Amino acid sequence: MTLAKLAHAEREAAQARNPGCALHLDWLAEIRVNRAAAERRAATVTTRRSVKGAAQAAWLVKALTCTDLTTLNSDDTPGRVRRLCSKARRPLDPALLDALGLGDRSIQVGAVCVYHAMVPTAVAALEGTSIPVAAVAAGFPHGLSPMRARRAEVEESVAAGASEIDIVISRQHVLRRDWQALYEEVAAFREVCGPAHLKAILGTGDLKTLRDVARASLVAMMAGADFVKTSTGKEAVNATLPVALVMARTVRAYAEATGYRVGFKPAGGISTAKDALAYQTLMREELGRPWLEPDLFRIGASGLVGDIERQLTHFTTGAYAAGHRHALA
Template identity: 55%
Template sequence: MSDRNPGMELDLEWVSRVRVNTQAVLKRAQQIQGRKLVKKQWEAAWLLRAVTCIDLTTLAGDDTPSNVHRLCLKATQPVRYDLLKELDMHDKGITTAAVCVYPSRVADAVKFLKAANSSLAVASVATGFPAGQTPLETRLEEVRLAVQDGAREIDIVINRTLALSAQWEALYQEIRQCREACGDAHMKTILAVGELGPFTTVYKASLVAMMAGSDFIKTSTGKETTNATYPVAVVMARAIRDYFLRTGHKVGFKPAGGIRTAKDSLVWLTLMKEELGDEWAEPHLFRLGASTLLADIERQIYHHVTGRYAAYQELPLA
């Protein structure tokens, strides 16, 4: 990953000046969705890029060591070898960006990846995911335990109450402490935008999270009723750009929740490229949080190579 964002002093004056023009945001999001997407070999290349940006995720109540094992195998070989060989990409080391699991499954994932001789990172959600409604001390301890078990990335959730009641100082301090608890592990801060209301609040929460030292800001837990949407991504991307112009520090972006089709992943990459530039279409600054997306991307690659669509049972499950 790139140099980390060290954060900065909380600048409440900057936060209070924020105003977001809703109509302009919606118009921009529509423009990006209306773009013609790449075709043929360019589409295959972009889809493989999308694969390398996926945090392959399982966050279910019935997760067991065996389905985490299967997820890890899929992450290390996300696209069938014969398809990659046809594209002359079989020796390029294509894997997903990380495997994302609950804290209690981190040790399993680390063990399986080690056994597979893979250097793939394990990401863990923490801090009372998905609601974040547990005492701060409990949330911080959860981060420490996940890092102790070998998680190299931590996806924390913010305390939405603090954002909704504009307690920016308190939110900043909580995220700062989470960053400390992460140690060397990279921290992705989930804003749960579906529960934050207006775009202005989303923008302010994004700024505060970056000032507090987040390496990434992430849209959603995937458990809210509204998850990653393009308008919200435009708002968060503009906050990332402003923060970069002000501080020189690059913060990554991760949409999550409801991203299921290969076409979706191309629109997300286009949005990153247009709003933030080429570097934000790389895994060190862009991640897609997804559990079912990979299956559709692999089907599209299969179609590109063979001219027909595979039945789902012809491709290995994640």
């Protein structure tokens, strides 16, 4: 095979969907994480690189396109979901787009993420767009429902039109170091997802060590997850930069070993433009430019879009608009 053909084959493999692989327990046993070093490195993310002015505005617009606009509340209604989808279609005011020089571009979020019951409403509201609907499933947020019911929920969400499924793992498998059970669980969800992409939520705030975060991430990827995701947003501790660093490096190790790229999604507690810039910087430094695009990077958030719009308004006008103008109804 010529070098050109080899390079082409490598690019195709990198772009292909992660098929998973056999569970390699020896690989898991080799994983080590120095917590102090990880925390020191994470602390430098916001100090080593400064993005200002027009560059910052461009990064924030890119963050919008990587945002899974989310509503996962007990009082969600079809009306609220339709309003969320309207914001997903047009996250920035047309006048603001004109001021940014983007009036001729279509800017939309990465996905709309809702509970299973709201999938048909979201699918109908987003008809005619390329915005995917992501459904949280599999006993979200605790993952303690019977496996039969969790699989059925995934199947029903896909049948209702969800093209992405955010499943939550059983944290007990990680806490008990039962990697075979975790592998089989994620592989079973991947199977019933069919063409829908699978995001595996680890619930990292419930895991005890960064080493277990790394090992759980690797098992999920071996089982065929398309994305690994930090949190449900319902834990006491959700996404953090040290956790994101460890997961990103595990994603990189998997890509180097298998040739397949897996996406990363931090979620929970990410509500400011500053937060978004920090995670984008981490992706750029640890994983490279491809992980700044929505096919490999998502941010799970509900209030983030409003703050980004507020910061972009300040960039173009020099003044902040009232917070309520950018709030989701």
